[in-house]
Amino acid sequence: MERINVLICAGTGCSSSNSALIYDKFQEVLIKYGLQDEVKVVKTGCFGLCQKGPIVAVHPDGIYYSHVKVDDVETIVSEHLYKGRVVKSLELSDIDYKTQEKIVDIASSPFYAKQKRIALRNCGVINPENINEYIARDGYMALGMVLQSYTPLQVIETIEKSGLRGRGGGGFPTGRKWRFAAQEEADEKYVICNADEGDPGAFMDRSILEGDPHAVLEAMAIAAYAIGAHKGYIYIRAEYPIAVGRLRIAISQARELGLLGDNILGSGFNFDIEIRLGAGAFVCGEETALIASIEGKRGNPVPKPPFPAKSGVWGKPTIINNVETLANVAQIILNGDDWFASIGTEKSKGTKVFALGGKISNTGLVEIPMGTTLREVIYDIGGGCPNGKRFKAVQTGGPSGGCLTENDLDVPIDYDNLIERGSMMGSGGMIVLDEDNCMVDVARFYLEFIVDESCGKCTPCRVGTKRLLEMLTKICKGEGTMELLNEMEELCYHIKNNSLCGLGQSAANPVLSTLKNFREEYLAHIVDKKCPAHVCKSLLTYKIDPEKCRKCSLCARNCPVGAISGVAGQTVFSIDTEKCIKCGACFNNCRFDAISRV
Amino acid sequence: MKSLEELKKLKETAGKEMELRDSNKRYRVLVGMGTCGIAAGARPVLNRLVEEAAKHDYPCVVSQTGCIGLCKYEPIVEVFDREGDKTTYVYVDAEKAAAIFDSHILHNKVAEEYTLDAEERKGK
Numbered sequence: 001m002e003r004i005n006v007l008i009c010a011g012t013g014c015s016s017s018n019s020a021l022i023y024d025k026f027q028e029v030l031i032k033y034g035l036q037d038e039v040k041v042v043k044t045g046c047f048g049l050c051q052k053g054p055i056v057a058v059h060p061d062g063i064y065y066s067h068v069k070v071d072d073v074e075t076i077v078s079e080h081l082y083k084g085r086v087v088k089s090l091e092l093s094d095i096d097y098k099t100q101e102k103i104v105d106i107a108s109s110p111f112y113a114k115q116k117r118i119a120l121r122n123c124g125v126i127n128p129e130n131i132n133e134y135i136a137r138d139g140y141m142a143l144g145m146v147l148q149s150y151t152p153l154q155v156i157e158t159i160e161k162s163g164l165r166g167r168g169g170g171g172f173p174t175g176r177k178w179r180f181a182a183q184e185e186a187d188e189k190y191v192i193c194n195a196d197e198g199d200p201g202a203f204m205d206r207s208i209l210e211g212d213p214h215a216v217l218e219a220m221a222i223a224a225y226a227i228g229a230h231k232g233y234i235y236i237r238a239e240y241p242i243a244v245g246r247l248r249i250a251i252s253q254a255r256e257l258g259l260l261g262d263n264i265l266g267s268g269f270n271f272d273i274e275i276r277l278g279a280g281a282f283v284c285g286e287e288t289a290l291i292a293s294i295e296g297k298r299g300n301p302v303p304k305p306p307f308p309a310k311s312g313v314w315g316k317p318t319i320i321n322n323v324e325t326l327a328n329v330a331q332i333i334l335n336g337d338d339w340f341a342s343i344g345t346e347k348s349k350g351t352k353v354f355a356l357g358g359k360i361s362n363t364g365l366v367e368i369p370m371g372t373t374l375r376e377v378i379y380d381i382g383g384g385c386p387n388g389k390r391f392k393a394v395q396t397g398g399p400s401g402g403c404l405t406e407n408d409l410d411v412p413i414d415y416d417n418l419i420e421r422g423s424m425m426g427s428g429g430m431i432v433l434d435e436d437n438c439m440v441d442v443a444r445f446y447l448e449f450i451v452d453e454s455c456g457k458c459t460p461c462r463v464g465t466k467r468l469l470e471m472l473t474k475i476c477k478g479e480g481t482m483e484l485l486n487e488m489e490e491l492c493y494h495i496k497n498n499s500l501c502g503l504g505q506s507a508a509n510p511v512l513s514t515l516k517n518f519r520e521e522y523l524a525h526i527v528d529k530k531c532p533a534h535v536c537k538s539l540l541t542y543k544i545d546p547e548k549c550r551k552c553s554l555c556a557r558n559c560p561v562g563a564i565s566g567v568a569g570q571t572v573f574s575i576d577t578e579k580c581i582k583c584g585a586c587f588n589n590c591r592f593d594a595i596s597r598v
Numbered sequence: 599m600k601s602l603e604e605l606k607k608l609k610e611t612a613g614k615e616m617e618l619r620d621s622n623k624r625y626r627v628l629v630g631m632g633t634c635g636i637a638a639g640a641r642p643v644l645n646r647l648v649e650e651a652a653k654h655d656y657p658c659v660v661s662q663t664g665c666i667g668l669c670k671y672e673p674i675v676e677v678f679d680r681e682g683d684k685t686t687y688v689y690v691d692a693e694k695a696a697a698i699f700d701s702h703i704l705h706n707k708v709a710e711e712y713t714l715d716a717e718e719r720k721g722k
Contacts, residue, residue, distance in 0.1 A: 001645060001648045001649050002618065002648075002652070003644070003648040003651075004618070005619050038648075040618075059618055059619040059620075059621060060618050060620065060621045060623075060656075060659040060660070060661060061621065061659075061661050062621035082631075083631050083636075083662070083664060084630075084662030084663045085664040125619065126616070132612035132615070133612065133615075133616060135605065135608055135612050136612035136613040136615065136616045137616070138609070139609075140605055141605065141606075144602035145602070147602075148602050257599050257608075258599045259599070259605075263600075265600065265601055265602055265604075265605065266601045
């Protein structure tokens with residue numbers, strides 16, 4: 001008789017730290033202790049606490065273990081599962097950043113207490129490879145209700161009234177998109193799920209597909225019923241193998257149960273889904289490029305209008321919704337549009353999933369109601385910057401977004417507020433930067449990404465971003481002038497105003513937003529030839545303070561190019577700046593704080 | 599599946615298999631599984647409680663704990679309610695466990711005769 005469920009995170013984060021081996025080890029050790037009939041081990045989706053992974057949860061006790069290693073499995077089985085003694089040393093805990101107190105009850109920790117999980121409701125709860133577990137959590141019930149008692153128009157009205165807006169970046173009202181496509185007369189229409197998640201640092205769509213793939217399939221079927229489509233595509237990048245694998249399993253299970261295919265639940269409605277793998281080009285997240293790619297053409301964007309709702313894939317009316325947007329749909333049908341509309345702010349309803357990354361204590365995935373402040377997300381949930389460093393900025397919206405600073409921390413997060421502050425929601429990446437990040441270097445990083453990802457079709461984007469990157473590189477090398485800065489700013493607006501698609505139109509945003517908020521850092525690079533964050537190597541010199549040097553020779557022994565000279569125990573050491581490659585090895589190794597960067 | 603009704607039926611059976619993952623129940627039943635408890639026969643008690651719980655769609659959490667500190671009274675079963683009030687049952691065997699389950703968990707009535715209090719009174 002089963003009495004314990006052990007849930008192991010099998011998302012990409014925990015998989016990369018060996019959660020699959022942990023699963024196997026559990027099976028093996030359980031047999032050794034004769035517990036195989038009492039304990040069920042389940043692979044599940046992301047718990048959100050990627051920083052602390054691999055995570056193992058034990059139910060019904062509600063105990064979470066963090067940083068579990070293969071060697072810890074036997075301890076957990078023999079102590080907790082066999083003798084009922086929780087393994088305290090492995091138990092997941094959180095430190096309250098305000099009081100520095102340890103929190104063991106993870107559900108009441110700020111990390112979870114401030115979250116509201118709608119799109120992620122099944123992630124870390126169900127086994128994504130078992131359709132029955134999805135069904136047990138009201139899965140496909142919304143589709144059943146819609147097919148039995150809603151007209152297509154009623155579905156659209158419900159989604160419209162809920163206030164759901166696209167979670168992939170633009171924030172276009174989902175219901176209105178569906179209405180446009182529903183109004184078109186055509187012999188065939190299409191529903192596309194845009195799973196081409198490409199922003200550096202964003203991984204919420206991948207986690208939803210890995211943790212709750214059926215939620216997306218169900219929503220696509222509901223959307224298809226609403227607009228009159230019978231065929232759907234999921235466009236997903238091949239570099240998400242776990243998500244693709246789970247989707248394949250989910251689709252075949254849904255077909256087996258008759259939840260996809262012909263005459264779904266005896267309603268006469270037919271709908272089926274095909275997976276299309278993308279090669280991981282950022283531009284293919286743009287609707288028209290994505291459509292071209294599905295059709296087997298090169299993934300280049302074309303001017304809009306016509307919008308996809310009129311002429312999309314194969315020239316037929318098409319709606320394209322992002323993964324996270326779709327993950328909300330079934331919940332809206334089940335709980336009602338008023339329920340969804342009661343969450344969030346006036347113009348941004350519901351919740352948003354953010355991928356926290358960069359200089360933050362709790363790297364991971366969080367879902368918060370719209371209107372939560374950045375401060376709550378970064379400090380209460382994220383635990384602030386590690387190692388006591390000072391928060392400098394947070395980059396939201398990926399390469400198309402911008403930076404928000406300390407002054408924006410108390411802004412309630414929603415679509416309009418972020419745009420007003422010079423950034424955007426984007427797909428929900430949040431990269432936190434601290435005092436050790438150089439903002440010019442950050443802008444250069446994003447520009448490098450854009451230059452790589454520009455499809456090359458239009459000149460402002462193809463040539464403009466390349467030139468922009470060159471200018472930024474010059475500034476980082478200390479070769480910048482004030483004229484160059486002015487030219488650069490002008491070029492930014494030129495690229496913004498003249499590019500064909502969203503990629504080019506937003507390509508200059510990282511530069512414009514850092515210029516707006518951190519102009520003094522650009523000036524320090526150009527005028528003083530200094531990098532205040534000590535990142536840009538060309539502007540750095542390492543020096544040894546003869547007063548502080550204890551002649552230990554540790555720096556010289558660590559220098560890879562032999563640039564440091566001195567005799568151990570006899571003379572103070574000094575750095576030959578001509579030879580120095582500014583790798584920082586001496587700085588990191590000095591135990592007496594004698595080496596400084598200027 | 600050919601109808602919404604069939605889907606609902608599947609949901610019900612599938613739901614039972616996941617009940618174990620819900621730790622928010624009215625009662626929490628803990629069986630002392632320290633060396634003393636296991637030696638005194640706590641394992642059949644635990645097994646019986648789990649069986650009963652499963653039979654009744656898991657109205658409570660059945661879990662185990664280490665030595666409670668009253669080794670001479672083992673096997674010990676503790677029942678906690680939401681308010682944190684605790685009832686301690688002592689010298690439990692599989693039969694008594696089933697009786698305790700029926701009375702306390704299913705009918706919200708403490709099975710007085712098996713409690714620590716009753717046993718202590720008997721001793722006097």
